[in-house]
Amino acid sequence: MRFTLNGKPVAVDAPPMKRLLDVLREECGLTGTKEGCGEGECGACTVLLDGAPVNSCLVPVAHAEGAKVTTIEGLRGHDKLQRAFVTEGGAQCGICTPGFVVAASTLPRGASLEAVQEGLAGNLCRCTGYAGIYRAVAAARGGGKSAKKKAKR
């Protein structure tokens, strides 16, 4: 099975129905992508498949064939977003963080708070209560003044 992983071509030997999540962690040794629920609910396993966020616990590796897969390890140009999670209190235990960062990296610049909430609705966090996460995303992705102010509450 060949695909592009974080910009580099890779070939893995795995059964076609194996979850992309397991192939990334086991065959590829990239353990930044987490398993939270294994049923599509929590978004901890979010990766980009040809640029679109998907739950890798629900994707057969066969569907990655010939595609571009981006994991948290390969996310480039989002240092500001990642730092904002630290400075704004967007991460506590951290299990949800890679999924949130990968999903947030696809939000359009200047997204309103509502658009951020809708865009991240597929990601669950059991620790932060979300306020810190929305603050971090608003701080890094623009969002305009009103989104930042609203996210502060």
Add this chain to the structure above:
Amino acid sequence: MKTAASALHLLRPESPAQALQWMRERAPLQPLAGGTDLYVALNFGTCPARAFLDLSRLGAWRGIKVERDGGLRIGALATFAEIRDHKGVAKALPALCAAAREIGGAQIQNRATIAGNLANASPAADSAPVLLAADAVVELVSVSGVRRVPVAEFFLGYRRTALQPDELIQAVVIPTPPRAGQWYFRKVGTRAANAISKVVFCGVRGPQPRIALGSVGPVPLRARRAEAALAAGEPVETAVAALQQDIAPIDDLRSTAEYRRFVAAGLLRQFWERTASPVRRPVRRR
């Protein structure tokens, strides 16, 4: 217990013809589209299938087309993200865009397909009430040919559909512009996204009002008695009483039958109230 992936076979046809031939000759095969229902079942160990047919290479079944007569042809593999963002759908059937944006979060919308939503035949399938209210038709295909089945006749019973073992859905067709009338869509659940509906409602107000609901019976259904009451010009409370005959909700993990009856009645009243003025209003968003 989780099903071991190494025990699962995957056939990957390159064309619809090949897919259909394998469905007949290599049965039983479980079709695999976006996998958002199937992988949940595999992860729980509740999916009995061991051999799958991958639909992802069937390019002919992708995409959404606006027909000359204004109707829509939605390929089986169209995802809810595509439907959500499609200008033609927004124009012809905005209620379907509204439903699409409430089906799971972005990660689910990017993978979940319209055919998977119908074939999975959950009573809570959120696209179903909209398709029912639009009088949509499902195109079923096998090596023997194509059958066109109205969505209202596609759901036979709890998680049972009109699909024959060797048939696949190739498209969902929405006949001529369904826009005559004012549309209303609302999903009631615990969360805007990522929550299975407690009740989902779609209504069109026109000369012949059309009303469809999900999560209020073994299948998504048209509320024919309530429709007839409204078409006859009866007061909305008469339609609300008729609606209670149309639906048969149950108690489950998410809700009670009593609550669902109460919410369904409230949605019918709200539908009628909000569509009272003849001005075309945009479909309600939360």
